[in-house]
Amino acid sequence: MLPSSSLPATAGTMHSLYGHTMGTSWSVKLVAPTRLDTHALHAGIQAQLDDVVAQMSTWEPDSDISRFNQAAAGTWHTLPEHFWNVLNGSLEIARASDGAYDPTVGPLVAAWGFGASTGARGVPDDAVLSAIQARVGWRRVAIEDGRCLLQPGGLQLDLSAIAKGYGVDCVARFLRAYEIASALIEVGGELYGYGRKPDNEPWRVLVESSPGEEADDSVPRVIGLGDLAVATSGDRWHWFEQEGRRYSHTLDPRSGLPVEHAPAAVTVIAANAMHADAWATALTVMGVDAGFSFAEQHDIAARFVVRGDAALQERMTSRFEDRLSA
Missing domain, CATH: 1.10.3980.10 (ApbE-like superfamily)
Structure with a gap:
């Protein structure tokens, strides 16, 4: 059995743990008794993420997904x-x-x-x-x-657009089983938070923005994560240029081509990180207009950052606006 640390969040101390997985980094902030065995907890978190890699990483030739593909x-x-x-x-x-x-x-x-x-x-x-x-x-x-x-x-x-979010969810389930009452989990920019900090405030995170590019009249977008996840997708991370044309790494499976005029970023808030991760990709593939309409019709909390003539602009669904912290 894992050691118990079921005290209320406000009765504990903030602990921070860090590591690497899936070609990126992970971090966990949690509230627990001061004498928590963080070494055992760190090893358990890493083991959860290592399992996801061993089963679903296309970068690992011996992973379950690589063996299936071959x-x-x-x-x-x-x-x-x-x-x-x-x-x-x-x-x-x-x-x-x-x-x-x-x-x-x-x-x-x-x-x-x-x-x-x-x-x-x-x-x-x-x-x-x-x-x-x-x-x-x-x-x-x-x-x-x-x-x-x-x-x-x-x-x-290729489950790269969903497995990282699922890894976040695995860590959350592990921490709850460990009886950690409050935590903020992040893997490569995908986040999930539950419980409250020692000051009894919710976990709040700043929505990702594009480095070196600012939206018109940009205002920091802060979200409170109470049993919620947030994930961001977009074309600003990986792309190439050929004969003066920019090609996004976001591919439309229906056409086989990179998405034209892809949003710079799409952020989705959902009940779990797996769905937030995958829906951020799906809405990016749909494009700004179709993706925004789909998100509104299906009550998805989504924020689109779009390149304008001079600067970035943003569009938020009504559900996303409802989630913004005051």
Whole structure:
């Protein structure tokens, strides 16, 4: 059994833990008794994230997802729990977004030189793209009870746009099981907070903005995270330029092409980080107008940062505005 630390949040001390995972960093701020065994807690958090990497990292040749992607056609594979959970979550969002988010986007990511691909970034030939498109599509994913997944041949899953958020959720569940009453968890910019700080204030975070670019009349956007997650996606992190044209790393699985005029950033607030992470990607793929309309219609708390002629501009759904701290 793990040691108990179930005192109310306001009765504890703030502890901060840090580490590395998924090619980025993680941090946890938590409220617990002063004599908490932070070494055991740190090891437990790292183990949660290591499990996500071992099951779903396309950068690791021996991960469960890499082995599935390389498997022979017609073979069935029993997936470990985390992989199964994320795959089902990804199919749910693929269906709801009409394919704007798609877990089978792996071949496209490689063709454009992004992700774990060792190829150079560049525009692939039309013939190559056409052949790849025949291998992409979330409806090709066949699953059965017992966590069984079929490799129909050439199917390459890429869960990078959802697994990091799921890792945040895994850490949150671990901390709750450890009876930590209050924590703020961050993995590579994706966050989840629950409980309150020692001063009885909620965890508050500043919504990401684009470095070196400021929105018109920019006002810091602060969100209180009480059992809520926040994730940000956009084209400002990875892109390349060819013949004077900018190509985003955000690919539209439906066309096989980078999203044109992609938002600089899309931030989503949700009940868990897995959904926030994936919906931020889906709305980015939809684009500013369609994505904003979809988010409003489906009651998604989303903020779009858009490049204008001279500066960035922002659009927030009504649900996002409701979440802003006073």
